[in-house]
Amino acid sequence: MTTAPTVSASGLTLRYGGTPALDDVSLRLREGVTGLLGPNGAGKTTLLRVLATAVPADRGAFTVLGHDPGTAAGRQEVRRLLGYLPQNPGFHPDFTAFTFVDYVAILKELTDRAARHREVRRVLEAVDLSDVRGTRIKRLSGGMRQRIALAAALIGDPGLLLLDEPTVGLDPEQRMRFRELIAHAGEGRTVLLSTHQTEDVAMLCHRVIVLARGRILFEGTPAELTARAAGRVWSSTERDPAARASWRTGLGTFRNVGEPPEGADLLDPTLEDGYLLVLDSEPAEVAPV
Numbered sequence: 666m667t668t669a670p671t672v673s674a675s676g677l678t679l680r681y682g683g684t685p686a687l688d689d690v691s692l693r694l695r696e697g698v699t700g701l702l703g704p705n706g707a708g709k710t711t712l713l714r715v716l717a718t719a720v721p722a723d724r725g726a727f728t729v730l731g732h733d734p735g736t737a738a739g740r741q742e743v744r745r746l747l748g749y750l751p752q753n754p755g756f757h758p759d760f761t762a763f764t765f766v767d768y769v770a771i772l773k774e775l776t777d778r779a780a781r782h783r784e785v786r787r788v789l790e791a792v793d794l795s796d797v798r799g800t801r802i803k804r805l806s807g808g809m810r811q812r813i814a815l816a817a818a819l820i821g822d823p824g825l826l827l828l829d830e831p832t833v834g835l836d837p838e839q840r841m842r843f844r845e846l847i848a849h850a851g852e853g854r855t856v857l858l859s860t861h862q863t864e865d866v867a868m869l870c871h872r873v874i875v876l877a878r879g880r881i882l883f884e885g886t887p888a889e890l891t892a893r894a895a896g897r898v899w900s901s902t903e904r905d906p907a908a909r910a911s912w913r914t915g916l917g918t919f920r921n922v923g924e925p926p927e928g929a930d931l932l933d934p935t936l937e938d939g940y941l942l943v944l945d946s947e948p949a950e951v952a953p954v
């Protein structure tokens with residue numbers, strides 16, 4: 666039995682000038698972590714901002730756990746149900762981890778001081794930052810700052826978590842640590858994770874959406890995205906000019922992605938190969954506005 670979707674969206678469209686940042690986007694998000702992949706300018710941040718009710722769509726509609734943000738009451742309810750980690754969280758560097766998260770909790774209408782402080786301690790504990798809660802943010806590493814932003818998004822235990830490129834700029838160890846936290850956050854709630862890291866998607870997402878030029882090009886499981894490249898990745902001793910992408914690996918041979926020649930030495934595809942080929946299938950021209 667499939668659970669009811671947390672988010673149901675249909676026909677979301679938003680233009681900046683003549684450029685469609687979102688173009689007729691329909692989707693359903695369920696419990697677990699859904700990765701949102703797409704090249705720069707694909708519309709990922711715009712989609713997250715629309716779902717976070719930070720900006721209204723020009724057309725289309727969506728609900729979060731049945732609430733419609735098209736009405737003032739619905740919008741208020743949706744805001745209570747979601748946590749949002751924006752691309753640039755905008756910390757005041759002189760705030761401590763605790764005062765920043767407490768400030769966000771006040772904005773989230775947690776008015777009872779004692780209960781709010783308990784909640785702030787809970788979310789800082791959840792991201793393993795209890796030890797530095799009194800430290801000023803300017804003295805903390807990038808990874809710790811991202812964990813503070815995640816803690817702030819977790820205030821009130823939201824059913825929907827929107828994360829905009831949270832692992833950008835983190836070193837591999839911090840990224841792995843953050844992956845653990847996202848996977849944990851995705852247990853029992855719905856997470857939409859915008860990222861450029863195909864590895865993050867392969868490692869922790871239940872589903873993946875590929876967005877380009879404001880349109881959804883693919884929606885499915887990471888295994889299904891990887892399968893798009895089955896039989897389309899091969900090894901050769903020379904760069905294959907017919908390949909969509911071709912590079913020399915550490916082994917000295919070339920790894921090619923595209924349409925292989927007859928009898929090619931096929932390799933196992935990765936999610937990144939599938940992603941590349943899905944992007945390649947995109948029509949070159951955008952529909953006239």
Ligand SMILES: Nc1ncnc2c1ncn2[C@@H]1O[C@H](COP(=O)(O)OP(=O)(O)OP(=O)(O)O)[C@@H](O)[C@H]1O
Nearest residue numbers: 681684685686703704705706707708709710711712
């Ligand atoms: N406030 C704005 N005003 C004008 N154009 C905008 C605005 N925000 C986004 N855009 C445009 O909308 C399109 C989608 O941008 P968006 O930031 O959503 O993409 P993205 O997939 O998040 O990109 P990135 O991976 O680089 O963060 C781009 O063409 C961008 O230039």
